Amino acid sequence: MDELMAQFIVEARELVQASIDDLFVLEAEPGNSPRLDSAFRAVHTLKGSTGLFDLGPLNSVLHKAEDNLGRVKSGTAVLDPVQIDAIVSVLEWIDECVDDLESVGAVGVAKLERALQLEAALDTDFDPTVTKPVGDAGPSIAWALSLAVSKGNNASVALRYQPQAESFFSGDDPLALLAQVPGIIHLSVKPRDPWPAPALFDPFRSNLVFEALSEAPLEQVEAIFRLVPDQVQLVPLGAAVTLDETVAEPVEANIDVSRSLRVDPARIDALLDLVGELMTTKNAVTVLGTMAAGLADGADLARAIADAHKDLDRLTGALYGGVLQTRMVPLSQAFRRLPRMVRDLSRRLGKPTELLIEGDAFEADKTIVDELFEPLLHLVRNAMDHGIEAPAERFAADKPATAILSLRVVVDGDHIAVSLSDDGRGIDPTAIRAAAQRKGLVSVERAAQLDEREMLDLLFVPGFSTAAAVSDLSGRGVGLDAVRMAAARVGGSVNLASRIGLGTTTTLRLPVSFALTQLLVVSVGGERYGVPMQAVVETVRIAPAAVTPIRSNRAFILRDRTMPLLSLSDLLGLPNNEPAGDMTALVLAVADQQVGIVIDAIEERMETVTRPLSGVLSGMRGIAGTTVLGDGRVLLVLDLAELVA
Amino acid sequence: MSVALLGGIITLTGECGVEEAETLLSLVQSNPAASVDISAAGPVHTALWQVLLVSGPRIIGQPQDPFIRRWVLPLLVSAT
Numbered sequence: 133m134d135e136l137m138a139q140f141i142v143e144a145r146e147l148v149q150a151s152i153d154d155l156f157v158l159e160a161e162p163g164n165s166p167r168l169d170s171a172f173r174a175v176h177t178l179k180g181s182t183g184l185f186d187l188g189p190l191n192s193v194l195h196k197a198e199d200n201l202g203r204v205k206s207g208t209a210v211l212d213p214v215q216i217d218a219i220v221s222v223l224e225w226i227d228e229c230v231d232d233l234e235s236v237g238a239v240g241v242a243k244l245e246r247a248l249q250l251e252a253a254l255d256t257d258f259d260p261t262v263t264k265p266v267g268d269a270g271p272s273i274a275w276a277l278s279l280a281v282s283k284g285n286n287a288s289v290a291l292r293y294q295p296q297a298e299s300f301f302s303g304d305d306p307l308a309l310l311a312q313v314p315g316i317i318h319l320s321v322k323p324r325d326p327w328p329a330p331a332l333f334d335p336f337r338s339n340l341v342f343e344a345l346s347e348a349p350l351e352q353v354e355a356i357f358r359l360v361p362d363q364v365q366l367v368p369l370g371a372a373v374t375l376d377e378t379v380a381e382p383v384e385a386n387i388d389v390s391r392s393l394r395v396d397p398a399r400i401d402a403l404l405d406l407v408g409e410l411m412t413t414k415n416a417v418t419v420l421g422t423m424a425a426g427l428a429d430g431a432d433l434a435r436a437i438a439d440a441h442k443d444l445d446r447l448t449g450a451l452y453g454g455v456l457q458t459r460m461v462p463l464s465q466a467f468r469r470l471p472r473m474v475r476d477l478s479r480r481l482g483k484p485t486e487l488l489i490e491g492d493a494f495e496a497d498k499t500i501v502d503e504l505f506e507p508l509l510h511l512v513r514n515a516m517d518h519g520i521e522a523p524a525e526r527f528a529a530d531k532p533a534t535a536i537l538s539l540r541v542v543v544d545g546d547h548i549a550v551s552l553s554d555d556g557r558g559i560d561p562t563a564i565r566a567a568a569q570r571k572g573l574v575s576v577e578r579a580a581q582l583d584e585r586e587m588l589d590l591l592f593v594p595g596f597s598t599a600a601a602v603s604d605l606s607g608r609g610v611g612l613d614a615v616r617m618a619a620a621r622v623g624g625s626v627n628l629a630s631r632i633g634l635g636t637t638t639t640l641r642l643p644v645s646f647a648l649t650q651l652l653v654v655s656v657g658g659e660r661y662g663v664p665m666q667a668v669v670e671t672v673r674i675a676p677a678a679v680t681p682i683r684s685n686r687a688f689i690l691r692d693r694t695m696p697l698l699s700l701s702d703l704l705g706l707p708n709n710e711p712a713g714d715m716t717a718l719v720l721a722v723a724d725q726q727v728g729i730v731i732d733a734i735e736e737r738m739e740t741v742t743r744p745l746s747g748v749l750s751g752m753r754g755i756a757g758t759t760v761l762g763d764g765r766v767l768l769v770l771d772l773a774e775l776v777a
Numbered sequence: 778m779s780v781a782l783l784g785g786i787i788t789l790t791g792e793c794g795v796e797e798a799e800t801l802l803s804l805v806q807s808n809p810a811a812s813v814d815i816s817a818a819g820p821v822h823t824a825l826w827q828v829l830l831v832s833g834p835r836i837i838g839q840p841q842d843p844f845i846r847r848w849v850l851p852l853l854v855s856a857t
Contacts, residue, residue, distance in 0.1 A: 295823075300795050300798075300822070300823070300824045304823075305795070305822050305823050306823045307822075307823040307826060307844075307845075307849060308820065308822075308823070310844075310848075311842075311844040311845075316848065319848040319849075319852070320852065321830070321852050327831050330806060330831075330832070333802070333831060335798035335799050335801070335802045335824055335825075335827065335828050336795070336798060336799070336824060338823070338824070338827065339827070340823070340827060340830075
């Protein structure tokens with residue numbers, strides 16, 4: 133791919149993201165002119181760069197979006213949610229086109245055909261005759277501005293509600309509607325027409341015009357009047373009103389991006405590999421020291437080698453840390469699509485939900501942040517689908533209609549805890565137990581012994597997710613085993629806490645980066661594999677007499693406990709050549725149960741950098757990652773839990 | 778009956794639906810000196826507030842609804 137295009141692809145994604153972020157802020161704070169400037173700039177740049185390529189349709193749609201934003205900037209138009217939606221759709225479409233450009237080098241025909249439709253949406257919903265100029269305020273919104281200036285500078289929306297004369301007949305109660313408007317800071321009323329003589333006054337006809345100011349987001353106010361849109365005029369305030377008091381400062385956030393250096397992650401990975409090898413080589417120096425000490429007059433040499441080794445140790449440690457540091461990216465990268473998704477889902481499911489994000493500036497290794505995205509997506513979808521109730525149910529439970537989904541990051545030593553909490557209906561552990569029992573995932577006896585925590589844990593059992601009955605429960609469960617697996621891949625864990633009626637919190641605990649891990653190198657069928665020490669409970673020798681065949685399987689007895697005995701060569705599909713005598717086995721704790729795994733021999737222990745698989749290899753079952761040995765060979769590190777499962 | 782003339786005072790009690798706007802209007806018009814007691818009023822339809830707004834009788838008491846107390850009552854006072 134040509135370099136210019138490669139750069140465009142990277143930049144376009146950033147610009148799309150930046151401008152969508154800006155637009156979402158603008159939706160809540162219509163008067164935020166720095167974000168408006170930033171959105172305009174991003175769309176402008178995006179348009180400019182599409183002009184460099186043969187991307188006519190993209191260019192022309194973006195041109196229109198830029199025009200519209202320009203009109204908002206100059207104060208001749210108002211940015212309403214409909215228009216924001218239209219522009220966001222354009223940007224999401226651009227994102228999809230960029231995906232095409234990256235994968236096949238050209239934008240698909242079907243996508244290009246959507247251009248006209250998107251352009252039309254920008255047009256129809258942005259009829260300048262509807263949105264009168266803000267600058268030389270036409271009569272229709274002058275009232276809003278003067279009201280805002282005289283009655284409340286913090287107002288975000290001015291509304292003028294003129295119920296139809298016949299509205300009482302059609303069942304409307306205008307004041308009851310107004311009472312629902314959140315954050316009212318002013319309300320006044322006046323007659324639409326002069327009051328008639330008392331004898332002519334008809335009490336069943338409305339002659340009222342209400343004017344009000346609210347501090348609530350435009351969208352919320354709009355929702356209240358959705359059934360009488362023709363009788364109400366909503367004016368998002370801000371731009372014209374707040375500009376006077378807050379002198380707009382340019383937003384720095386988006387500029388930072390261009391200040392940093394962009395490096396292909398593969399280059400950093402190559403560096404990391406070299407550091408790993410350097411570490412192994414460094415260990416060889418220790419051996420040299422020992423050898424020198426063994427020489428007749430080698431004491432001085434041994435001391436010199438030991439000193440050099442100490443320096444080498446310090447420097448390689450610092451180098452390793454430094455290289456890892458370059459891979460650190462803020463967690464916000466994993467979170468950035470979530471606001472879009474929540475907004476989209478809350479509309480589609482009819483469950484108004486607000487996403488609060490806290491601590492997204494903390495950093496973690498890029499691989500971990502990348503791995504985080506999908507499980508989070510899953511969890512958010514689950515929470516909105518199953519956890520959060522429909523507004524009517526929330527109302528009945530005395531909860532605010534708008535649900536809160538809160539995403540918090542807490543740093544805990546060299547781990548981060550990312551927790552997603554909803555204030556939904558919670559999960560009934562006994563329902564989960566019943567479902568698991570029905571599915572045959574847990575025996576009746578075992579089920580009876582489970583405590584609440586263990587019942588919830590059943591949600592993570594593979595197979596539970598496929599149970600169709602789950603959606604009938606108050607629970608979630610869809611793909612939670614996948615979430616746990618994703619976390620385990622990077623050395624993390626998941627847990628879930630729930631209180632019926634109050635909500636559910638799922639916490640992903642992940643390492644901040646890939647620290648050095650202790651590996652046990654084992655041999656089987658003539659090959660060598662690494663096994664993370666943390667997975668191994670103990671290593672044992674098993675006499676043939678201790679092994680009992682059970683149908684096609686085997687079990688053995690260790691300190692009065694019977695546990696299954698598997699063979700690593702079987703698990704890996706290697707030829708089986710077990711010795712006739714005693715066997716060597718690793719005892720592992722897998723899902724609350726201990727399992728023995730027969731290996732040929734334990735070779736050595738080592739401390740190394742284990743890197744998760746990437747690219748084509750990433751889907752490989754049972755492999756946790758790789759590490760480079762001192763002689764340049766690659767050692768596969770096994771994920772035994774996954775192999776056994 | 779939620780709109781009634783009791784001892785020379787027009788009282789609004791409990792929920793007062795749109796259909797009672799006419800009753801209220803005729804009571805207010807035929808008893809121009811009577812005060813209107815809204816202290817026991819529940820949800821009152823806009824049509825009735827409009828009657829009070831137009832005819833401007835003296836209002837006694839405050840209803841439970843905080844929205845009415847904070848935003849609607851001042852309108853009645855300022856209109857008279």
